Amino acid sequence: MISDRLLSYYLLYRQGRIMFNDIQLVPGFSFFGKNIGIKDDTLDFGGILSDCPCNAAAVFTQNTMPGAPVEVGKEHLRDGSLQAIIVNSKNANVATELQGIKDSKLICQLVAESCEIEPQAVLPSSTGVIGRYLPMEVVSKGCQGLKKDFGKTAQHAENFARSIMTTDSRAKWVSARVGDATLFAVAKGSGMIEPNMATMLSYFVTDAAIDSAQLQKMLLRIVNKSFNRISIDTDTSTSDTVVLMANGLAGTVDLPAFEIALQDMAIYLSKEIARDGEGASKLIELTVSGAQTQEQALLTAKSIINSPLVKTAIYGADPNWGRFVMAIGKVFHYKVSIRDLKILFGNDEKSLLIDADAIDRNEVKLDEISELLKKEEVFIKVVLGNGAFSETVWGCDLTEGYIAENAYYTT
Amino acid sequence: MISDRLLSYYLLYRQGRIMFNDIQLVPGFSFFGKNIGIKDDTLDFGGILSDCPCNAAAVFTQNTMPGAPVEVGKEHLRDGSLQAIIVNSKNANVATELQGIKDSKLICQLVAESCEIEPQAVLPSSTGVIGRYLPMEVVSKGCQGLKKDFGKTAQHAENFARSIMTTDSRAKWVSARVGDATLFAVAKGSGMIEPNMATMLSYFVTDAAIDSAQLQKMLLRIVNKSFNRISIDTDTSTSDTVVLMANGLAGTVDLPAFEIALQDMAIYLSKEIARDGEGASKLIELTVSGAQTQEQALLTAKSIINSPLVKTAIYGADPNWGRFVMAIGKVFHYKVSIRDLKILFGNDEKSLLIDADAIDRNEVKLDEISELLKKEEVFIKVVLGNGAFSETVWGCDLTEGYIAENAYYTT
Numbered sequence: 001m002i003s004d005r006l007l008s009y010y011l012l013y014r015q016g017r018i019m020f021n022d023i024q025l026v027p028g029f030s031f032f033g034k035n036i037g038i039k040d041d042t043l044d045f046g047g048i049l050s051d052c053p054c055n056a057a058a059v060f061t062q063n064t065m066p067g068a069p070v071e072v073g074k075e076h077l078r079d080g081s082l083q084a085i086i087v088n089s090k091n092a093n094v095a096t097e098l099q100g101i102k103d104s105k106l107i108c109q110l111v112a113e114s115c116e117i118e119p120q121a122v123l124p125s126s127t128g129v130i131g132r133y134l135p136m137e138v139v140s141k142g143c144q145g146l147k148k149d150f151g152k153t154a155q156h157a158e159n160f161a162r163s164i165m166t167t168d169s170r171a172k173w174v175s176a177r178v179g180d181a182t183l184f185a186v187a188k189g190s191g192m193i194e195p196n197m198a199t200m201l202s203y204f205v206t207d208a209a210i211d212s213a214q215l216q217k218m219l220l221r222i223v224n225k226s227f228n229r230i231s232i233d234t235d236t237s238t239s240d241t242v243v244l245m246a247n248g249l250a251g252t253v254d255l256p257a258f259e260i261a262l263q264d265m266a267i268y269l270s271k272e273i274a275r276d277g278e279g280a281s282k283l284i285e286l287t288v289s290g291a292q293t294q295e296q297a298l299l300t301a302k303s304i305i306n307s308p309l310v311k312t313a314i315y316g317a318d319p320n321w322g323r324f325v326m327a328i329g330k331v332f333h334y335k336v337s338i339r340d341l342k343i344l345f346g347n348d349e350k351s352l353l354i355d356a357d358a359i360d361r362n363e364v365k366l367d368e369i370s371e372l373l374k375k376e377e378v379f380i381k382v383v384l385g386n387g388a389f390s391e392t393v394w395g396c397d398l399t400e401g402y403i404a405e406n407a408y409y410t411t
Numbered sequence: 412m413i414s415d416r417l418l419s420y421y422l423l424y425r426q427g428r429i430m431f432n433d434i435q436l437v438p439g440f441s442f443f444g445k446n447i448g449i450k451d452d453t454l455d456f457g458g459i460l461s462d463c464p465c466n467a468a469a470v471f472t473q474n475t476m477p478g479a480p481v482e483v484g485k486e487h488l489r490d491g492s493l494q495a496i497i498v499n500s501k502n503a504n505v506a507t508e509l510q511g512i513k514d515s516k517l518i519c520q521l522v523a524e525s526c527e528i529e530p531q532a533v534l535p536s537s538t539g540v541i542g543r544y545l546p547m548e549v550v551s552k553g554c555q556g557l558k559k560d561f562g563k564t565a566q567h568a569e570n571f572a573r574s575i576m577t578t579d580s581r582a583k584w585v586s587a588r589v590g591d592a593t594l595f596a597v598a599k600g601s602g603m604i605e606p607n608m609a610t611m612l613s614y615f616v617t618d619a620a621i622d623s624a625q626l627q628k629m630l631l632r633i634v635n636k637s638f639n640r641i642s643i644d645t646d647t648s649t650s651d652t653v654v655l656m657a658n659g660l661a662g663t664v665d666l667p668a669f670e671i672a673l674q675d676m677a678i679y680l681s682k683e684i685a686r687d688g689e690g691a692s693k694l695i696e697l698t699v700s701g702a703q704t705q706e707q708a709l710l711t712a713k714s715i716i717n718s719p720l721v722k723t724a725i726y727g728a729d730p731n732w733g734r735f736v737m738a739i740g741k742v743f744h745y746k747v748s749i750r751d752l753k754i755l756f757g758n759d760e761k762s763l764l765i766d767a768d769a770i771d772r773n774e775v776k777l778d779e780i781s782e783l784l785k786k787e788e789v790f791i792k793v794v795l796g797n798g799a800f801s802e803t804v805w806g807c808d809l810t811e812g813y814i815a816e817n818a819y820y821t822t
Contacts (some may be wrong), residue, residue, distance in 0.1 A: 016802065038640065040681065061741050062741075063737065063740040063741055064719060064737065064740040064741075064742070064743060064745070064746050065736050065737065065747070065749060066738075066740075075716025078719045092733070094733060094736065094737075095733055095749060095770065096770070097749065097750075097767060097770050097771055097773070098771075129731070129733060130731070130732075130733020130734065130736060130737060131731075131733035131736065131770070131775070132733075132734055133773065135494065136783075170505045184771050190735065192720060222563070225546070233719040233720065233737065234645075234717070234718070234719065235718050235719060235720045235737060235741065236737070236740075236741040237737065238736070238737050238740055251561055274730030288813050305644070307645070307646050308644040308646060308719075308813070308817070309602070309603055309646045309817055310646065312813070312814055312817035312818045313817065313818065313820070315814065315818045316817075316818025316819040316820075318819050318820055319822055320501070320540070320541070320542075321541075321542055322505060322506055322541020322542035323541065323646075325506045325541060326476065326505075326541060326603065326646060326648065326649050326650070327503070327646065328475075328476065329474040329475040329476030329477075329647075329649060330474050330475075330646065330647040331475070332474075332475060334475070336475055336476070337477060338506060338508065339508075351561070357509060358504065359507070359508050359542070360509075360510070361509055362541070362544065368437075381481050387544075398814060399814055400811040400815070402719070402812065402814075403723055403809060403810055403811045403813075404568060404811070406719070406720055406723035406724065407597045407723045407724065407728070407729060408727040408729050409724065409727075409729055409731055409811075
């Protein structure tokens with residue numbers, strides 16, 4: 001039993017179209033990542049620069065208290081065009097009021113001056129602690145002579161991916177080829193993750209020639225199948241940003257093929273984020289099907305993947321399947337009968353099914369469920385009834401590590 | 412600065428009306444709690460018996476997968492009358508299909524036979540692991556000669572309160588006097604707690620004479636100000652039940668006074684449950700005011716009290732107030748301006764205010780906030796704007812203890 005998703009990955013992989021955990025350089029784009037001392041001596045400042053202006057699209061957090069860079073970024077993207085992205089970690093520049101906006105605009109200006117581009121062509125991002133002013137002396141100094149920091153090697157791209165990390169335990173990137181075009185994307189994120197209509201930080205660059213309206217439509221669709229389907233802790237960041245820049249150097253491409261590649265890259269990065277959830281030891285892939293509406297499928301999937309009691313049971317490989325029943329039942333406005341319910345652990349011929357028959361015969365094999373829950377990737381399928389709607393979401397287990405990372409974050 | 416709630420507590424306390432953590436015997440009611448060996452040798456079986464039929468009211472879980480005892484209890488309460496309550500811990504009798512209903516009805520019948528009352532006058536409850544059949548041989552044996560187990564001493568009442576505990580670290584009870592009538596209530600609960608329209612297990616008995624329709628109306632109102640305003644882990648139990656039995660022996664009482672006492676008892680028990688949250692080290696009392704609607708106040712309060720990042724910060728006394736901003740901002744469909752927002756830590760003259768002015772002046776006193784977060788009772792007030800609506804909710808911090816208790820619950 002191989003899922004459609006795995007099959008499509010396999011096919012793309014065989015065709016050499018998606019290159020997981022691989023850096024493919026995209027003509028016309030350069031990168032940097034360096035330490036400027038915002039908090040400590042790890043990489044904390046990075047950027048992407050295109051040789052020419054790009055068509056661009058982005059989605060941002062729906063949190064009603066967005067950070068200053070989100071507000072500035074929205075403004076700079078209004079004409080559908082970007083040439084550079086500048087990111088700092090260790091400080092989110094959120095809840096910083098007018099000073100935060102001023103600081104974020106100043107960074108764009110300093111980058112633009114150094115790189116000889118327009119300030120409005122720079123999209124800023126910041127990630128880290130909320131409620132503190134950026135140390136602008138340090139940042140301004142970091143912007144001096146910035147152009148020479150940019151380079152077109154894999155090491156430059158890797159440094160960029162590392163410079164945007166906060167509590168991430170590893171950098172996350174993925175590449176793809178579609179026709180003559182190359183795609184490369186990086187992402188960061190491991191806590192404050194329940195994106196809603198948007199996501200954490202992720203940047204996609206390509207040399208395909210696609211106009212910004214098309215880019216925006218595609219980006220919205222793929223974000224709703226990827227970053228908006230992961231959850232680590234139900235908390236929605238104030239800084240979530242996904243950007244896609246296309247410089248056009250490779251000419252036009254087959255758009256459906258491009259969108260499939262884009263979606264698979266986004267799902268790969270989403271899974272990498274869920275797998276790297278703060279303190280997480282396991283990636284959980286959950287599919288809810290048989291729902292009466294798309295909403296029921298998504299609400300039920302989110303209810304399960306976000307349940308602390310489900311997450312701790314999976315952490316302990318405790319075959320406490322009753323907690324799934326509880327989590328399904330707390331989507332109050334859709335009635336589900338336990339007679340129609342099926343819960344399937346695993347994704348191959350060793351999968352274990354719990355249904356009314358198994359319960360009636362008292363034949364639920366707890367030890368074998370526990371074995372399946374011990375794996376690093378836990379697959380669960382829930383069938384609610386005979387409805388036509390389904391959703392797949394990704395999450396992680398809840399461990400002592402999450403508490404340890406978050407109880408003393410700022411201190 | 413003393414809150415209205417504290418003031419009303421104080422007044423009731425001075426009048427001797429609410430007796431926190433105190434057992435007052437109610438004429439006509441007897442109790443028992445004993446071990447029958449459902450899982451180990453701790454108390455696991457308990458009951459309440461009235462000398463005469465009582466007017467009664469109850470609210471039950473809104474989980475769409477309720478346990479068998481909830482279904483049987485609803486049926487038995489249909490005539491507004493009860494004479495006994497029988498509870499087992501260590502096994503929830505949930506997701507047990509037809510066998511579960513049969514088992515639950517058999518227990519009522521055995522209790523009724525032993526106590527010479529009607530089976531329909533018995534309300535059953537079960538709490539513990541989901542998805543396993545009750546060990547009916549053990550339970551049937553435990554019902555033999557049950558009448559002699561009941562008694563009218565404080566020790567009997569305490570044994571009952573202990574017999575319904577699962578992961579609770581302590582038993583929870585409260586008493587009150589209203590006119591000539593006495594009230595006594597017990598509760599259990601420390602995990603799978605986000606009651607919705609209902610709650611965990613809690614039983615109230617009184618000798619006041621009040622008809623069942625009145626009892627039901629009062630119970631719904633007070634539950635919505637108490638048990639429905641606490642949250643430990645956002646998970647809604649399949650067994651939540653609150654019952655109120657009135658045997659009438661003390662005659663009529665002043666109904667508004669009775670309802671105030673009832674509400675304060677319920678709030679006290681709710682706070683005891685939140686304080687005893689699995690692994691919790693602190694009780695959090697949060698008031699959100701200045702909201703445009705009642706819904707906004709409640710959604711915002713729940714968003715904050717349920718945020719894992721807020722809960723872990725409070726655990727670590729990390730003055731990471733930005734996480735409150737994030738949690739307020741993830742109530743997407745109400746716009747709040749950070750210019751109107753006020754966050755107040757503490758509840759006396761040492762309270763610390765964070766608002767736009769303090770942010771602009773960079774004058775947020777992190778060390779003093781940290782000191783306030785180190786207390787065992789953490790008080791937080793959030794003012795969203797100049798709206799007229801407010802809500803108070805209770806919760807607890809999130810610690811390694813929660814993970815440890817839940818990762819290996821059944822095994």
